[in-house]
Amino acid sequence: MNATPTHQALDPEFRLLVLLVSIGFFMQGLDSTIINTALPAIAKNLQEDPLRMHGVVVAYVLSVAACIPLSGWLADRFGVRNIYFSAIIIFSLASLGCAWAESLNELLIYRVFQGIGGAFLLPVGRLAMLKIIPRTQFLAAMSLMSLAGLIGPLIGPTLGGWMVEYMSVRWIFLINLPIGILGALITLKAMPNVLEPTVARFDFGGFILLIIAMVSLCLGIENFASPQHPLWWSLALILAGLVASLIYAYHSHTHQNALFRSKLFKNKIYSIGILGNFFARLGGNSIPFLLPLMLQVAFGFEPFMTGLLMIPTVLGSLASKPIIRSIVQRFGYRRVLLVNTLLVGLCIASFSLTTADTPLWLRTMHFFIFGVLNSLQFVSMNTLTLKDLNQQDASSGNSFLSMIMMLSMSIGVALASTLVNMLGAYYGADNLVAAFHMALICLGCINIIAAYIFWHIPKNTPV
Structure with missing residues (x-):
């Protein structure tokens, strides 16, 4: 019987490759969050209603969701370096287009191209590491890369708010250019063009x-x-x-x-996990979009202050990471997801109790708690969904989960914006606070309903 290979430190020859994939992960994470605090300023720049700017977020996220199934096939067919290099170029040029867009429709077109580039960055980068770096060093490589994924969302909202307030709206897109140029140069040096000799026809x-x-x-x-x-x-x-x-x-x-065979869904745990991910993320994924909008449009906060206020949410997410595994091991997936789904729903609804005069310490604590609960929810759901897949279905199952996560985010943002606009029309333009509050209550209730899905997790499901 062969011994399990031990995990080793990363060899110097692979560090440049990990840095490269980290750059792509950072660009994607930064771009997904930097826009949220800048939406009202972008609306003003384009002479649009800030409550109708959700398309800027949806166009990007939906493009990412749509192109995820294509990424792996293209990398196998044309080589990881060629596709990764193309992704960085597309992303960077689209960012330039976004910076100089003169209308909302023009901005949306460039955001779609940004999403296409962003869809290939992380999956193809991760695939390149999987093919090039020895398995014994893969854990060390993934740990280093994940740090970049945490830094992007951590600084994104604050950086976006600061740039809008003290520089120009264009800079939230132009910041991608120097990062993209660096990434493109390292790609040519550090990433071999590994491809598969035989590739099945694309569906x-x-x-x-x-x-x-x-x-x-x-x-x-x-x-x-x-x-x-x-x-x-x-x-x-x-x-x-x-x-x-x-x-x-x-x-x-x-x-x-x-692309995704129906046999995937014969696995009951996987089916529950996919359904749970879709519905439970509708509320949780819309909050990073909705809260900055409420703080600025309804409460009158400045963009930079809004960005600073979003930091506790990310810190809560980081603080929860070390304890998630022990919580799930102690209480089991079913109990954790049932209770936590209810808590996330209540936390989302409780944002409706805040006003412009809510004390800073209380708002900070509120956002931090939401970050902890939301992170516990997402990590537990993802782990549950993928844990029983066999090796043959792992790649396809993971791609489908990634697509569902992005789809849920885009529908969640669209739903949140629709609720605010419908309720805004009902309450009147002078009472936007009530419209945001009621929208948050609705999103919280949708999240609570998702607990019904996790009720079907078998009680004896092993961790």
Whole structure:
């Protein structure tokens, strides 16, 4: 019987590669969060309503979700270096386009291209490390890379607020250019162009069905409160999304080379985890978008102060990381996710109790607690979802989970914005605080409903 290989420190020859993948992870993490505190300023710059700027977030996240299934196949077919280099160039050029966009529609187009570049950065970078770095050193490499993923969201909101207030809105996009140029140069030096000798045909039919499903559902929810589109248009989009989803479900069952085979969902734990991830993230993922908007538009806070106030949420997430494993081991997945889903829902709803006059210490503590609970929720859900997959289904299952996470984020942001706009029309422009408060209560209730999904986790599920 072979001994389990021991984990080793990272050899110097692989450090530049890990730095490169970390740059991509940092760019993606930074860009996902730096925009949130800058949305009202971008709206002012483009002469748009700040409550209708959610498309800037949705366009990016939805593009990432749509392109994740394509990333692995392209890397195998054309080589990891070629695709990673292309991703950095696309991301950087799209960032330049975003900086100089003169209208909202122009900005949305560039955000879509930014999302396409961002979709390839992390999966292809991680795939390159998996193919090049020896298994005994992979844990050390992943640990180093994950630090970059934590730094991006930590500094993103504050950096965005500071740039908007003391520099220019354009700089939240232009900051990607020097990072991108550095990344492109290191790619040519540090990443070999590893590719697979034989690659199966890509399931373009299934890929198109998935894009139609995701885009239709998201746009249908996003346009629900839009005065520019009739109600039937939104309902038709949602129906088209549901029909495309059902056709894909049949396709995944009958097509031999489907992106995500239906057999994945014969695993009960995986199915519960995917459903739970989708519904539980609708509220949790919309909060980093909704809170900065409420603080600035409804409470009148400055962008830099808003960014500083978001730091406790990230610190709460970091503080929870060392204790999550012991909590799950002690209480089990079912009990942890049932209780924590309820707590996250209550915490989201409790943001409706805050006002512009809420003491700073109380607001800081509130955001920190949310960060702890949200991190515990996401890590527990992800671990539960993937833990029972066999080696053959691990890659496909992980890609589908990543896609669902991004889809849930885009729908969550669209839903949060739709709720605020609908409630804003009901309460009137002079009472935006009430609209935000009621939207937070609705999102909290949606999260609490998600606990029903985790109720179906078998009681004896091993950790």
